[in-house]
Each structure stands twice: as C-alpha cells, then as structure tokens.
Amino acid sequence: MSVIKKPAMKGVQRGLSPTPFHDFLAPMNLEQSWMDWAGFLSPRHFESIESEYFAIRNQATVFDVSPMRKYRIAGPDALTVMNRLVTRNVAKMRDNRVAYSIWCDEDGNVIDDGTVFRFTATDFRLCCQEPQFSWLNDVAWGFDVEIVDESLDVAGLSLQGPTSYAVLKAAGFNGVETMKPFDIRHFDDGVTVSRTGFTGDLGYELWVPNDKAAALWQHLFAAGRIHGLKPVGYEAVEMTRIEAGLLLPGKDFQSSHHALRSTRGRTPFELGFGWMVDFGKGHFNGRRALLKAKETGPRYMVVGLDIDGNKPAYDALVYHRGKVEAGHVTSALWSPTCKRNLAFAMLKAPYGIGVTDDLFVEIYRDKEGKWEKGLARARIVNRRFFDYPRRAATPPALY
Amino acid sequence: MQYDTIVIGGGHNGLAAATLLAKAGQSVLVLEKGAQPGGAVGVTRFKDGGSVPRYAHSTIALGRQEISDLGLSRHGLTGREAPLSTLLLSDDGRHVYLDGPSVAYADGAAHPDAAGFTALRDRLSRFADKLAPLVAAPPPQLEGGDWREIVGLAGLAFGIRRLGAVDSREFMRVLLSNVYDTVLDEMDDSPLAALLGVDAVLGGRQGPRAPGTVLTLLQRLRNGGNRIVPKGGMATVVDAFAEAASAAGVTIRCKTGVTAILTEDDRATGVETEEGERITCGRVLSSLDPMTTIRLTGIGQFDAEDVRRVRNIRTRGAAAKVNLSLSAMPSFTGVSDKQASGRILTAQGLGDLELTYNAVKYGEMPETPIMEIVLPGRRDAEMGATLSAIVQYVPYDLQGGWTDSAKKTLESKVLDRLEGFAPGLTASVQEAEVLTPVDIETETGAPGGHWHHGELIADQMLMLRPVPGMDRYEMPVSGMYLCGASTHPGGDVTGLPGCNAARQVLKGLKKRAAA
Numbered sequence: 001m002s003v004i005k006k007p008a009m010k011g012v013q014r015g016l017s018p019t020p021f022h023d024f025l026a027p028m029n030l031e032q033s034w035m036d037w038a039g040f041l042s043p044r045h046f047e048s049i050e051s052e053y054f055a056i057r058n059q060a061t062v063f064d065v066s067p068m069r070k071y072r073i074a075g076p077d078a079l080t081v082m083n084r085l086v087t088r089n090v091a092k093m094r095d096n097r098v099a100y101s102i103w104c105d106e107d108g109n110v111i112d113d114g115t116v117f118r119f120t121a122t123d124f125r126l127c128c129q130e131p132q133f134s135w136l137n138d139v140a141w142g143f144d145v146e147i148v149d150e151s152l153d154v155a156g157l158s159l160q161g162p163t164s165y166a167v168l169k170a171a172g173f174n175g176v177e178t179m180k181p182f183d184i185r186h187f188d189d190g191v192t193v194s195r196t197g198f199t200g201d202l203g204y205e206l207w208v209p210n211d212k213a214a215a216l217w218q219h220l221f222a223a224g225r226i227h228g229l230k231p232v233g234y235e236a237v238e239m240t241r242i243e244a245g246l247l248l249p250g251k252d253f254q255s256s257h258h259a260l261r262s263t264r265g266r267t268p269f270e271l272g273f274g275w276m277v278d279f280g281k282g283h284f285n286g287r288r289a290l291l292k293a294k295e296t297g298p299r300y301m302v303v304g305l306d307i308d309g310n311k312p313a314y315d316a317l318v319y320h321r322g323k324v325e326a327g328h329v330t331s332a333l334w335s336p337t338c339k340r341n342l343a344f345a346m347l348k349a350p351y352g353i354g355v356t357d358d359l360f361v362e363i364y365r366d367k368e369g370k371w372e373k374g375l376a377r378a379r380i381v382n383r384r385f386f387d388y389p390r391r392a393a394t395p396p397a398l399y
Numbered sequence: 400m401q402y403d404t405i406v407i408g409g410g411h412n413g414l415a416a417a418t419l420l421a422k423a424g425q426s427v428l429v430l431e432k433g434a435q436p437g438g439a440v441g442v443t444r445f446k447d448g449g450s451v452p453r454y455a456h457s458t459i460a461l462g463r464q465e466i467s468d469l470g471l472s473r474h475g476l477t478g479r480e481a482p483l484s485t486l487l488l489s490d491d492g493r494h495v496y497l498d499g500p501s502v503a504y505a506d507g508a509a510h511p512d513a514a515g516f517t518a519l520r521d522r523l524s525r526f527a528d529k530l531a532p533l534v535a536a537p538p539p540q541l542e543g544g545d546w547r548e549i550v551g552l553a554g555l556a557f558g559i560r561r562l563g564a565v566d567s568r569e570f571m572r573v574l575l576s577n578v579y580d581t582v583l584d585e586m587d588d589s590p591l592a593a594l595l596g597v598d599a600v601l602g603g604r605q606g607p608r609a610p611g612t613v614l615t616l617l618q619r620l621r622n623g624g625n626r627i628v629p630k631g632g633m634a635t636v637v638d639a640f641a642e643a644a645s646a647a648g649v650t651i652r653c654k655t656g657v658t659a660i661l662t663e664d665d666r667a668t669g670v671e672t673e674e675g676e677r678i679t680c681g682r683v684l685s686s687l688d689p690m691t692t693i694r695l696t697g698i699g700q701f702d703a704e705d706v707r708r709v710r711n712i713r714t715r716g717a718a719a720k721v722n723l724s725l726s727a728m729p730s731f732t733g734v735s736d737k738q739a740s741g742r743i744l745t746a747q748g749l750g751d752l753e754l755t756y757n758a759v760k761y762g763e764m765p766e767t768p769i770m771e772i773v774l775p776g777r778r779d780a781e782m783g784a785t786l787s788a789i790v791q792y793v794p795y796d797l798q799g800g801w802t803d804s805a806k807k808t809l810e811s812k813v814l815d816r817l818e819g820f821a822p823g824l825t826a827s828v829q830e831a832e833v834l835t836p837v838d839i840e841t842e843t844g845a846p847g848g849h850w851h852h853g854e855l856i857a858d859q860m861l862m863l864r865p866v867p868g869m870d871r872y873e874m875p876v877s878g879m880y881l882c883g884a885s886t887h888p889g890g891d892v893t894g895l896p897g898c899n900a901a902r903q904v905l906k907g908l909k910k911r912a913a914a
Contacts, residue, residue: 084699106702106868138707142698283665283700288875 016041019066020155020213024221028231035234038129040067043233050336052236056199057337059228060163062220063237065156065205066213069114071136073124075145082124084285085139086116087268089278093118096184098194102273103135108289109256109265110273111135112249115196117184125150129248130255139285155213159220160203160240163227165396168193168204171223176204177395191216199237200244200386202396227399242331243338245304245384247271252302252330252344266346270298272383301352302330304383307341307361308376310334316361318345322375326351329361335385342385343378356380401679402428402650404904405670407657407695408686408844408883410438414640414649415897416684416882416904418469421647423905428678429649430670432656432844436644437637438686439843439850439884440892445724445830449776449783452633454720454839454850456773456787457483457626457742458892459619462535465894470646474639475629482625483773484741486734487590488820494731495591496738502591505734512586519585520595520620523613526570527620529558534618534888537899538861538870575857578616579607579749593746598624601771601791602850602890604717606756607749611857618855618888626742632779636892660685660696660879667696667878684900686883687844688714688852689865692874700876708866712885713859716836716849717759719793721770721813723786724830728776729821740777745770745816755792762798764805768812784827788813795836795847806833851890852883861887872900873907880904 019025019040033044042064045052055061073081082090086101093099095118102113114128126132136147159167168176179185179195186192190209197203208216221229241248249255256265267290268277277290307313316329327347335342343361345352351359360375390397402425406417409431421427429436441453461471466478484498486505494505502513510516532555533539539552559567573581578599582592596607599616629635644651659671660683669679685692689709693701731739746752746769755765771789775782790813797805810833814825836848845852853859862870865885872880882900884890 080699084703106704135703138703141703141706141710142694285702285704288665288702 019064020210021064021066021157021217023214024217025064025231033233037234038067038069042067043231045233045235046231049233049235049239052230052232053239053336055228055230056161056232056236056240057201058162059230060159060161060167060224061230061232063158063160063232065158068151068156069128069131070150070154070156071126071132072148072150073126073136073140073145074122074148075143076122077140077143077145078124079121081140081143081145082116082118082126083281084143084283085126085136087273087277087284087286087290088116089281090116090118090124091281095120098182098184098196100276102268102271102276104268104286104290105256105265106286106289107256107265108267108286108293109259110249110253110268110271111257112255113247115194117194119184129250130257135257153210155208155210157206157208157216157220158197158203159206160197160199160201162202162390162397163229163399164203166398167220167224167227167229169398170227171220180394181392189215198244198246199240200246200384200391201240201388202390202393239333239335240386242333242342242344243335243386245382245386247302247344248331253346266300266302267293267298269293270300271302297349298353299349300327301347301349302383303345303347303352303380304385305329305343305345305359305361305378306381307343307378309363310341311363311365311374311376312341313343313361313363313376313378316343316363318347318351318378319360319362319375320351320355321358322360326355326359338385340385341376344383345378352380400681401669402426403681404428404684405430405678405680405682406684406686406882407660407670407692408438409433409436409641409651409653410686410843410883411440411636411640411892411894412883412897413438413684413686414644414651415465415469415894416686416901417649418640418644418647419898419901420904421644421649422468427649428680429644429651430655430657430672431651431653433653435637435653436641436651439839439845440633440637442632442634442637443722443832445783445785447724447783447829449724449785450632450634451722451724451775451782451785451787452773453722454834454843455892456633456775456789457628458636459622459624459626461627461893462622462895464535465898468898469640469894470643471639473646474642475631475635476639480627480629482623482627484738485594486731486738486741486743487594488731488743488745489590490747490819492733494734494738497594498741505738510591512589512591515586516591519582520624522566522569523595523617524620524623525562525566526573527617527624529555529562529570530617531621533861534621534895535899537872537903538864538887540871541862573613574617575611576613577608577610578612579753581613582749588748588750590744590747593748593752594744596749596752597744597746597769597771597791600752600756601789602716602718603854603856604713604715604759604849605854605856606753608753609856614857614860615855618860619891628773628775628778630779632775632782640894657695660692662696662700662876665700665876667876682878682880682904684880684882684904686881686897688846688883688885689869689881690846691844692879692881696876696879702875705866705868705875708868712865713854714847714849714852715795716839716845716847717792717794718848718850719790719809719836720834720839721788721790721810722832722834723788723828725784725786725824726827726829728774728784729786729817729824729827731821736777739774741773743772743774745772745820759792759794762794762796764794764797764809764812765792766812768793768809768816770813770816786817793835795840795849797835801835801837806835809833809835845884850884852885853889855889860889864889872903
C-alpha cells in the first residue's frame with residue numbers, strides 16, 4: 001500500500017497584522033489591550049480610557065488609523081466616477097479639499113460613509129471603513145479611471161486635540177497655520193496632511209507611505225513631548241466620536257451591503273444626511289430611489305438624545321409616553337466634557353419626525369447580579385453634542 | 400417634439416412595437432441602421448439569382464392575437480400556413496419523417512418509439528399551452544402588480560391544477576428539469592429523441608442536459624410547436640411586418656444608425672443619428688440589447704447595479720448560419736422530395752447533442768456539426784436551388800478567432816456532413832456563405848451573435864429577462880423602453896417582445912392620463 005504524503009504546506013500568516021506603527025504602539029500599550037480592526041492589531045486602550053479621553057479633549061493625541069481603507073481613483077473620468085459614486089457634488093469641491101460623504105445603492109440605502117480627498121479633478125482618494133474595491137469597480141465600469149487599493153501602502157495617523165496644531169508647528173510643518181478645516185496640504189517626505197478627524201475638535205490626519213511611517217512617528221513624538229502628545233486607543237476615540245455627533249456604520253446604521261434583511265437599509269434622509277444629497281448634479285447611484293424616498297418621507301430617523309440621569313443608555317429601548325416602543329439606542333455614553341447623558345437612537349416614524357416629545361429610554365443596570373430597569377426621560381437634541389469654535393478657527397490657537 | 404415615439408432598430412420586433420403605437424394614434428419613426436428593415440429576418444441573394452433566408456429560416460407559429468393586432472394577414476401572413484414537416488436524418492439510413500401527427504420511418508415503416516414520442520410531445524404541448532398566456536403578456540410582477548395581473552396568474556395556476564393530479568404533478572416535476580432526462584425517461588436515444596432536444600437548445604448555448612431546458616422547450620412548443628414558412632419565404636415575413644407598419648402610418652428610415660439616445664432631466668427626449676441629426680421625441684423604444692442601449696444613453700445614467708446585471712447577461716451565441724447556392728437541388732438518399740421540403744435535422748440523438756455541445760465550452764468547432772436545414776426552393780421554386788443551414792454549437796469565441804480559414808474549415812465540416820446524406824452535394828456548390836456568431840453580431844447587432852440577445856434559459860426568462868428591474872420593458876430612465884429579443888419572451892420570430900413592449904407603453908400612458 002502506498003502512503004500518500006501530504007505536500008509540505010508553506011506557512012501562511014495567521015492572526016492579526018501589525019500596522020506600520022506597531023513597533024511604537026506595542027511598548028506603549030501597557031495594558032496589552034488590542035482589538036481587531038479590519039484585520040489589524042489596533043489598540044483598544046494604552047493605559048486607561050479616561051486618561052486617553054481627557055488627553056484628546058485637553059492636549060494632543062495620535063490614533064493609528066492605518067487600518068482605514070484607502071482607494072485611489074485616478075484618470076480622465078475620475079471626477080465623473082466620484083460624482084457617480086457619492087451623493088454630494090464633488091465638482092463643487094476645490095482641489096486639495098476633503099469632503100465627508102456617503103454613497104448609496106440602487107434603493108437609496110447608504111452603503112458606507114467616508115472622506116473624499118480631491119487632489120485634482122483627475123485624482124481622488126476615498127477613505128472609508130468597509131472594503132469597497134469591488135463596489136468602486138462596479139461604479140467605475142465603462143469609465144476611464146484606474147482604481148488602486150492603497151489600504152496596505154498608506155499609513156495614517158489621526159492627530160487630534162487642542163494642542164495638535166502646536167505639535168505640527170513644533171514639528172516644522174510650515175504653512176499648516178493657513179489650513180482651514182477640510183484642507184489638504186502636501187509636505188516633505190511624502191506626508192500629506194488633511195485638517196480632518198472624528199473628535200469634533202481641532203485636529204489633523206497625517207497620511208504617509210508605509211516606509212516613511214516610522215520616521216513620521218519619531219519626528220512627531222520628538223516635537224510633541226512638551227505639548228502632551230500621547231497615543232490613544234479605540235475606546236477613547238469612540239467616546240469623542242459620539243460627542244462629535246458622528247455615526248458609525250455597523251453600529252448606528254447597517255451598511256446596505258451587509259444587511260441581509262431588505263428592510264435594514266437606511267436612506268441618507270433617515271440618518272440626517274439629507275444635506276449631503278445633491279439632486280441637481282445629474283444622475284448618481286441611487287438618485288431615482290432617493291427622489292422617491294424624499295417624496296414618501298423617512299421611515300426612520302436617527303436622533304441625538306439628551307437623557308435624564310447619569311446612567312448611559314446602552315442598547316436601551318426608546319418608548320413614547322413610556323408605553324409604545326419607538327426605537328432603540330445605537331450609541332450611548334455619559335459625556336465627561338458635556339456633563340450630559342447622551343445617545344443616538346434609531347426611531348421608527350413618526351417618532352423622531354412628527355412625534356418628538358414624551359420620549360423615554362428604558363435603561364438596564366446589572367447591580368451585582370440583579371438586573372434593574374428604569375425609565376429615564378429623553379429629549380431630542382442636535383446630535384452634534386460637542387461643538388467648539390476652536391475646531392474651525394484659522395489659524396488655530398497655539399495652546 | 401418631432402415624433403411621439405422613436406423606435407431604434409427595424410427588426411420585426413421594432414416594427415411590431417411601432418405598428419401598435421402608430422395604431423394607437425402616435426406618430427412613430429423607426430430608425431434602421433441597415434439598408435432595409437428586417438434585422439435577423441433578412442434575405443441573401445446569390446449571383447445566379449437564387450436566394451435564401453439570411454438568418455432565421457422559419458418562424459414559430461405567430462400568435463393569432465399578434466397577427467390581428469398588427470394587421471399582418473393583409474400583408475401575406477395569415478397564420479393559416481401549413482406547418483413544416485420534419486425529416487430526421489440518421490447515419491444508418493433509417494431516416495424518420497414527421498408530418499402533422501404522423502411519426503414513421505421515411506420509408507413508411509413504423510417507428511418503435513412513435514407512440515411514446517407522440518404521448519410525450521402531446522403532454523409537453525399541453526403544458527406549453529398552459530404557460531402560453533405568460534408569453535403574450537409582460538412577465539408577472541413579484542410586487543406591486545395590479546389585480547388584473549393577479550387574477551391572470553391565479554387563472555394560470557388554476558389551469559395547471561386542472562391538468563389533473565397526475566399531469567400537474569408531472570408538470571411541476573419537469574418544469575425546471577433538463578430535456579435530456581425528460582425525453583430519455585420515455586424512449587431510447589435516437590434521432591427522434593433528439594428532435595425535442597434540438598427544439599429546446601437551437602440558437603442557444605446550452606446542452607440538452609442543462610437544467611431549465613424543458614422550460615425553454617415548453618416556450619417553443621406552444622401553439623403546437625409548429626414551424627412556419629409563409630408563401631414567398633421569409634421575405635414575406637419582413638415585408639408583412641414592414642408593410643403593416645407603413646400602413647399604420649409608421650415612418651421607416653433605413654441606413655440611419657443611432658449614435659446616442661438623448662436625455663434631459665432623467666427623461667429620454669430624442670436620438671442623435673450617425674449624420675449628427677438630432678430628432679426629438681416623447682419616448683424611445685430600443686430593440687437593441689440592453690447593454691448597447693445603455694451605452695447609447697450613457698452608462699452614467701444608470702445605477703451601477705443595473706449596469707452590473709446587464710453586463711452579466713449571458714449573450715454568447717453558439718449558432719452559425721451556412722447558406723449555399725447549388726447547381727441542382729440536393730437529393731438526400733432514401734428521402735422523397737416532399738419529405739425534404741420542411742425542416743431537416745442531422746442530430747443523431749440527445750447524447751450526440753450533448754457531446755457536440757462540449758466543444759463550445761472550450762471554444763472549439765464541433766467535429767460533426769449539428770444542423771437544422773431548410774431547402775427554400777422545395778416550397779418556393781423562385782428561391783432556386785439553395786440550402787439554408789443553422790449550424791448549432793459553433794462558438795462565438797472560437798480559439799484563434801474567426802479567420803477566413805476558420806470559416807473555410809466550418810464550411811468544409813458542414814459540407815462533409817451533408818455529403819454523407821446527399822452524395823454529390825459538395826460538387827454542386829456554386830457559392831457558400833458562412834455567417835459565424837461574430838458575423839451575426841456585426842451585422843444585426845445581436846450581442847454575442849446570440850439570436851435571442853441573451854440565453855433563453857430559466858434564470859434569464861420571465862421577470863428575470865433581460866434583468867430584474869427592466870423586465871417590464873421600461874428602463875430606469877423615464878420614457879425609455881426595450882422592445883427587442885432581449886426582453887420577455889425572447890427571440891425567435893414571434894413579434895411578441897415588440898408587441899408586449901408597445902402594450903406596456905400604452906398601458907402606462909393610460910394610467911398617467913387617468914391620474
């Protein structure tokens with residue numbers, strides 16, 4: 001009897017991948033608290049969530065955003081393709097500007113959100129959470145553009161906080177003082193800086209080819225020491241994201257490409273993104289469905305809630321007059337800066353649209369093995385809870 | 400606005416749609432790229448005066464409704480033409496002849512499978528008639544259908560139930576099955592068994608073992624499954640459609656290719672011709688395939704999902720056409736002139752069909768081509784000594800491409816095969832015309848040279864044809880419609896896609912007027 005030998009298997013990498021900044025992050029991560037972000041080792045927190053949160057709000061912090069998906073869309077038809085993709089009018093953007101945008105499927109439901117970097121009319125970058133390569137190729141089919149997935153080639157650092165401008169100045173990024181929010185500026189060593197971020201505060205995002213990532217980190221930390229520069233993890237950033245009123249796909253709404261149930265998709269109008277839909281720019285993906293959706297009105301509404309008490313309303317149900325179920329909370333926190341109990345909730349029409357008062361959330365608390373529930377009054381408020389003038393001041397103050 | 404409606408493409412479907420709209424009082428312009436209308440129902444005229452149907456050489460019995468709605472009977476298409484007989488050539492010389500209900504060997508001897516075959520054909524024909532109402536209307540809507548449609552569907556279901564317990568169970572069993580198993584359950588493989596297989600796969604790119612081929616067969620078996628050639632040949636068909644259109648007040652402009660469909664504010668407003676002329680209209684009907692229509696309008700006018708679905712329609716054709724001019728009428732050994740006056744098939748069995756199909760998968764030419772042959776001169780002396788052969792399972796994407804020598808190879812394979820049944824035929828060839836799927840694509844615009852503008856198989860039929868969302872003939876751009884073979888119920892010379900599209904347009908107008 002012959003013995004069948006198994007062919008020698010070449011080793012494949014298993015587990016999460018390090019980002020280009022990993023060698024710096026790892027020793028600083030005293031808690032060794034890591035999470036999976038798009039297949040990368042991403043810090044959940046370094047020391048304590050609280051100290052990192054307050055660092056974002058009071059000094060300067062970096063968050064490694066290298067796991068974000070980055071796509072380059074370049075070619076003669078790049079502008080046409082970008083306008084075909086997103087609901088905003090990219091033709092209205094000036095060169096070297098960033099626009100936050102969303103894109104929809106044929107039913108007008110949001111697929112994902114992200115930032116559109118317009119370098120020129122023939123050269124764009126799309127930065128987002130979910131893989132979009134095949135969708136971009138669908139949208140671009142028949143047009144003269146090249147789509148390159150730069151996700152593994154470009155590293156990103158989100159430099160956020162009141163002293164972030166001071167850090168950049170100290171690091172010799174001359175000219176950064178004239179950058180307005182959403183401006184892009186190119187610097188030496190392949191570093192591209194955009195005045196963007198998701199903390200609702202003064203901040204920048206720095207984009208750099210992988211091989212220049214280490215040098216950038218060392219340079220920033222050498223200059224940032226006296227400005228309190230420190231790395232932060234996902235948990236602290238998540239708190240500031242909610243305070244800033246920014247929605248997270250997969251949490252506050254479901255990407256229509258992931259939703260198996262046909263009723264789980266949400267239109268931009270239902271997410272409060274109606275202002276990003278430009279019907280006047282000609283056809284774009286989902287336009288016809290969105291025109292119809294605008295006419296019939298939203299089926300749901302994402303709202304910001306200000307809730308009585310100080311118990312965060314995680315996963316709470318929202319009731320009208322304490323009886324009729326009106327929706328559920330998608331993100332919640334006690335905001336240490338606003339000193340308010342805040343949440344986003346997905347309400348089913350007419351709640352949040354025609355009916356906006358008499359709302360309560362049912363908060364569950366595990367008190368040492370005993371569950372208690374209580375109804376807390378909630379008011380619909382502008383979901384941009386943390387809005388501070390220094391976010392947009394140009395030139396920013398040199399704290 | 401110069402016209403109420405512009406129809407792109409003057410094939411029989413475009414003409415049918417135009418005629419119905421003109422009869423409803425619209426001003427209609429048909430723009431045809433070729434020198435004359437007809438599309439895939441053209442005629443090849445040889446140097447010696449003989450002629451032959453260029454592509455389609457028979458029609459599936461046209462529906463009575465279409466004939467009367469279009470007024471075709473006044474122009475030579477009465478619907479009362481005698482169906483073609485069928486001759487099945489066998490390698491062992493025991494050819495089979497079918498004429499009306501009779502099934503026997505060509506020499507008159509009884510065929511052992513005659514009873515089994517007849518029972519199967521009759522049963523499938525009964526099934527086909529139950530499904531026939533589906534063909535003559537837009538496909539059922541899965542949501543948002545009005546009550547008339549729902550009543551119609553209920554009637555259809557009731558009709559199937561009325562087949563009786565045994566038959567309705569059998570109907571459900573075979574509906575999505577393959578023709579190979581369905582036929583061979585009843586009889587041994589033979590040229591007779593191959594007949595139903597050929598009816599299922601002819602013109603397409605499926606083997607008889609492909610699931611869903613029974614449904615394709617059922618669509619062709621309705622109205623008894625008869626093939627018809629009207630008096631005067633296929634030219635009569637083109638002329639009848641064109642004359643009926645003209646009589647209804649349709650303007651037909653030939654040699655006028657369309658380079659763009661114009662839109663304004665998401666609405667079709669006209670077309671631009673090759674000469675750069677812009678003609679305005681209230682709506683555009685395109686008898687071209689969806690992808691060409693989308694390209695003419697601009698891909699950017701359509702959602703990416705629509706474009707993706709249309710991109711993925713299977714449109715590679717697998718049927719070529721060989722037309723021969725002969726010095727004398729061919730004489731098939733052991734066959735009378737009358738027996739050779741209808742369809743002549745060369746398939747030796749369902750197994751032969753399936754094996755021949757294999758070559759297509761790999762972009763190869765079949766060793767022994769399978770043909771459906773018609774001798775137009777046998778029925779109409781004016782056509783002269785000519786032979787028209789649809790050669791099944793000839794790949795669109797031939798390895799090495801369709802060079803002149805490849806075409807010559809196909810021609811000699813066809814002649815070799817014919818020579819075996821009709822000795823001396825090769826020597827009598829005066830002129831030969833080989834139209835590969837690529838030629839058919841170039842000449843008629845049919846994508847992939849596929850005469851259905853897209854495989855006619857279960858997953859591309861009914862509300863899935865041409866793609867979900869365009870199945871009701873309406874394109875997403877308002878005022879834009881499809882009316883060609885790519886739409887339900889598909890190709891073959893029926894005029895149904897065109898009629899259905901026009902009826903859908905008129906229904907929409909009525910609805911709008913009521914609102």
